[in-house]
Amino acid sequence: MEGSGDDPYLKPFTPCLIVSPMARYGALYGAVMDVLSDVIAAMRTGRPHSSRTVKRAPWGVRFPASDGAGFHVVLQGSAWLLPPEGADPVRLGPGDVVFLAHGYDHGLADRPETPLEDAVLAPDGSWPELRHRGPVDGDDTLLLCGAYRLDTARAHPLLTDLPPFIHIPCRVGSHDRLRSAVDLLGAELADPQPGSDAVVPALLDTLLLYLLRTWWLSERPEGPTGWAGALSDPAVAAALRAVHGDPARPWTVEELGARAGLSRAAFARRFTALVGRPPLAYLTWWRMTTAGRMLREGDEPLRSIAARTGYTSEFAFAKAFKREYGVAPGQYRTRGVARSA
Numbered sequence: 578m579e580g581s582g583d584d585p586y587l588k589p590f591t592p593c594l595i596v597s598p599m600a601r602y603g604a605l606y607g608a609v610m611d612v613l614s615d616v617i618a619a620m621r622t623g624r625p626h627s628s629r630t631v632k633r634a635p636w637g638v639r640f641p642a643s644d645g646a647g648f649h650v651v652l653q654g655s656a657w658l659l660p661p662e663g664a665d666p667v668r669l670g671p672g673d674v675v676f677l678a679h680g681y682d683h684g685l686a687d688r689p690e691t692p693l694e695d696a697v698l699a700p701d702g703s704w705p706e707l708r709h710r711g712p713v714d715g716d717d718t719l720l721l722c723g724a725y726r727l728d729t730a731r732a733h734p735l736l737t738d739l740p741p742f743i744h745i746p747c748r749v750g751s752h753d754r755l756r757s758a759v760d761l762l763g764a765e766l767a768d769p770q771p772g773s774d775a776v777v778p779a780l781l782d783t784l785l786l787y788l789l790r791t792w793w794l795s796e797r798p799e800g801p802t803g804w805a806g807a808l809s810d811p812a813v814a815a816a817l818r819a820v821h822g823d824p825a826r827p828w829t830v831e832e833l834g835a836r837a838g839l840s841r842a843a844f845a846r847r848f849t850a851l852v853g854r855p856p857l858a859y860l861t862w863w864r865m866t867t868a869g870r871m872l873r874e875g876d877e878p879l880r881s882i883a884a885r886t887g888y889t890s891e892f893a894f895a896k897a898f899k900r901e902y903g904v905a906p907g908q909y910r911t912r913g914v915a916r917s918a
Contacts, residue, residue, distance in 0.1 A: 580906065581838055582773045584903050587855075589693075593644075599884055611787050611812075611817065611818050611821055611822065612808065612817050612821055613735070613786060613790060613793070614620075614786060615821045616733045616784055616789075617782065617785055617789070618870060619727050619728075619731065619867060619869075619870050620727045620731065620732065620733055621725060621726070621727060621728075621782070622726045622727065622728050622873065622906070623726040623780040624726075624778050625724060625726070625778055625782065625785075626723065626726045626781075626874075627721070627722060627723035627724070627725060627762065627777065627863050628720075628721075628722055628723075628767060629652075629719070629720070629721050629763055629766035630686070630719075630720050630722070631717050631718070631719050631720075632656075632717065632718045632719075632720060633717055633718075634656075634687040634688075634691075634716075634718075634832070635686075635687055635688070635691045636686065636687050636691065637684060637685070637686035637687065637691040637692055637693040638685050638686065638692060638693060638695075638696045638698050639682070639683075639684045639693035639694065639695050639696060640682060640683050640684065640685070641682050641695065642682040642697075643680040643724065644680055644681050644726065644727060644729050645724055645725050645726045645727045645729075646676070646678045646679070646680060646725045646727055646736075646769070646785070647676075647677050647680070647723060647724040648674065648675060648676045648677070648722065648723050648784070648785075648788060649669070649675045649685060649720060649737055649797070650673070650674050650675075650720065650721040650722070650759060651671055651672065651673050651718065651719070651720060651850075652671070652672075652717060652719040652720065652721055652763065653667045653671055653716075653717065653718065653719035654671065654717055654718030655668065655669060655670050655671070655687075655716075655718060656668075656669045656677050656685055656686065656687065656718055656720065657669065657685070657686050657688060657689050658683065658684075658685060658742070658744070659683060659684030659685070659689065659693070659721070660683055660741060660742050660818075661677070661679075661681030661682060661683050661741050661742065662681065664741065664742075665876075666689040667742075667744055668827070670747060671747060672746075673744065673745065674744075674745040675742055675743065675744055676742065676743040676745070676792070677741070677742045677743075677786045678736050678739040678742075678743070679736075679739070680727075680729070680740060680816050681741055681742075682744070685720075686879060687718065688915065693886065695719060705857070710716075721759065721762065721766070723762075723781050725781070725783070725785060726866075728869070731866050731869060734804050734852070734853055735789075735804045735808075736805045736884040738804045740804065743788075743792050745788075745791055752789055755784075755787040757787075758780055758783050758784045758787055761776075762777065762781065762784060763782040765777050765780065782845050793805070793808060802849070802853070804852070806851050807851035807852050808892050810847065810851060811837075812837035812838055812839050812844065812847060813837065813847060813848050813851050813852065815836050815837050815838075816833045816834075816836055816837045816844070816848060816856065817852075819833060819836050820833070820859065820860050820863055821863065823859060824860070824863055824864045824867055824886055825864075825884065825886055825887040826887065827887065828857070828860055829857075830844065830845055830855075830856050830857060833848075844856070859866055860884050861901075862901075863888075864886040864888075865897065865898060865901040866880055867885075867886055867900070868886045868894070868898060868906070869902065869909065872906055872907075873886070873887075873908055879891050879894065879895065879906055879907070882894065883895075894906070
């Protein structure tokens with residue numbers, strides 16, 4: 578069934594998500610998307626993996642805890658999510674999406690009472706087929722699942738604020754970009770073509786952004802606190818966009834407050850209450866997070882990384898980096914290369 582050119586499951590799939598029109602968000606929407614993109618880029622490590630799998634009842638899979646995040650999409654049939662932390666089982670129908678941001682252990686099964694087998698991923702990230710217990714009955718369930726490796730030591734508060742799992746049920750309507758990402762990813766996994774090794778990781782990164790975007794636009798709880806509140810506040814979102822857009826700039830609280838349209842004191846109070854750090858403390862944290870990503874992913878000289886993250890000398894940068902990470906920048910880079918290998 579997998580990889581067949583006439584696979585009946587290759588027809589386009591629509592997650593059916595309702596999203597408010599982007600036009601009414603304007604600059605605020607753009608600021609949110611910039612920050613979400615930066616969060617993903619800063620935390621992602623290694624290559625994501627995914628699989629497209631057909632399951633026949635009875636089936637049950639237990640996913641162990643991991644350093645990362647994952648998602649499940651029910652393309653056909655139904656399944657039950659057995660959530661982390663003892664929450665009640667959640668029934669998933671065609672088009673339903675589940676995102677688990679914190680790598681908690683969880684289960685997925687045809688029924689809540691079905692025994693679970695431990696999932697052991699193959700080296701390429703695909704699922705091995707599990708043994709069927711007893712007679713095969715019921716309709717097939719077609720799943721699209723994926724996992725991301727994240728640097729949990731530098732977890733961005735936007736992700737740590739997310740609930741244990743996010744259930745995005747299928748609804749009347751659609752989100753074109755999310756639908757397209759799911760369609761393309763499912764097609765690449767079902768029928769790999771030349772270049773799929775490069776296409777699939779890129780689609781997984783794109784899908785992660787759309788999942789977070791959908792949560793922010795339509796699924797997040799209403800309220801003035803936490804990062805959901807920070808991204809919903811035009812003044813704080815404007816300051817965050819400025820910091821993320823140019824971390825090397827010698828920002829002051831007064832200047833960020835002016836970007837937010839507030840006095841220095843009013844801005845500092847609002848920013849700290851919503852973000853959880855004073856403005857300049859967040860600036861430093863983001864500079865160091867950005868530097869860590871640059872050290873992990875490239876071989877740019879330290880003096881260049883220092884300049885791009887707002888430090889006038891390599892010595893000052895190295896001192897700040899060691900204070901934040903506990904190791905010198907060069908040692909951090911060496912460890913990152915070793916882990917990737």
